[in-house]
Amino acid sequence: MDVMQEIGSSLRNGDAKKVAELVQQAIDDGVPAEEILNNGLMSGMKVVGVLFRDHEIFLPEVLLAARAMTAGVDLLKPLLAGGDVPTIGKVVIGTAKGDLHDIGKNLVGIMLKGAGFEVVDLGNDVTAERFVDAALDSGAKVIGISALLTTTMSSMKDVVDLVRERGLDGEIRTIVGGAPVSKDFADEIGADAYGYDAASAVEQVKALAGV
């Protein structure tokens, strides 16, 4: 097994210490940082995402893998151009206005980062204006809105409506998710996509962003 495969395997096992050791070994061997990132960490995380989507591993294992990935990325950052990790797109996420339950949103953010997205996390209790302004300011093409309560789901429609009112539909896409949210609800409010869970949210965001 070469070092890239070993990194992927250790990532899958959530072994942050081993991932850091292997990434350092690859750096010391002169492997370019971009190659370690893409062929070791990102491809390893992609496998983790597929295993989770297929219900072969559980969420805590995904989070341990994400922690291991961070350990590796931290070593690569100084070696990457400008110290920036290359991303495949930007996504703005937050919980709907009135909702303080941010665990689901946080998990989606971690999975998106693992998939290579830059995530602008607005936190919880986010107004429609903040969502749209943040997308415009950051250049994000996708807004992800999460809600745990049926009573805050209506705030999701405010975001979708505001995107339309500002003539940004088609330019900025919206995806909604959370325990009480359904595909029917997403269709009803005119959202562009619905994330059943964190794994499907990542797939949907990729489709929306065209990557």
Place this chain on the structure above:
Amino acid sequence: MTDAVRFPRAEATPDHRTVLTAQGIPDGAEVPPRVASLVDEALKIYSTHVDAVGTSVEISIEEFGAIYPGDGRNAHRTPLEAIYPEARRLALFAITVGEPVCAEIRRLFDHGDAALGYTLDTIASTGAEGLADSMARNYELGFSGSGPDVSNVRVLPYSPGYCGWHVSGQAKLFEALRPEGIGITLNSSFLMQPLKSVSGVLVAADREAHDFDIDFAFCTDCADQNCRERIHSVLDDSGGGQ
């Protein structure tokens, strides 16, 4: 009269297996050692931060009848509107596992340790739900010796935000219960702080009164339908009672 109670740490702490189940790992599934260690670590953190308190106050059916409609935003038809008039007794309640646990969850996420933060969050949520059940059990135990016809009485907690009881109902519930005295406050969106808190009404009624069909408009949007498990817990409980 309002009663306040401080829960022992053990009563507020879910066991290892319960935490795994809450994380979606079914009984019998192979648990990776790193995940088991993560749960152990989070349980240790939880035990050093948990500060579980609760409060309750007895209330009449008529008084609750004035609280339940809130500001008129409940679903057109709800299970609780048929259940509470059948109650032998009612009590408003609120519990929390405390702000320090919630602050620690936020800190872990802010510091990029989502694995531990998520696990601690699961423990705190499960712990809070367990405390609501403890309040219900203790309320049920209070029926001991209160009459010969109480053996069929079971207590279940019902909360705003669920089963058609609009979350705005928290406002009137808080006015009557005043849980601010144990550190639970309500924000403008009717959400409690600390976040890991549970409030509602304890309904002591004959077990059959808690049963209902899932044919309400909001049931189609309900992802977990754990009302079935709750109802079965009282209908199938032949060994309890007083």
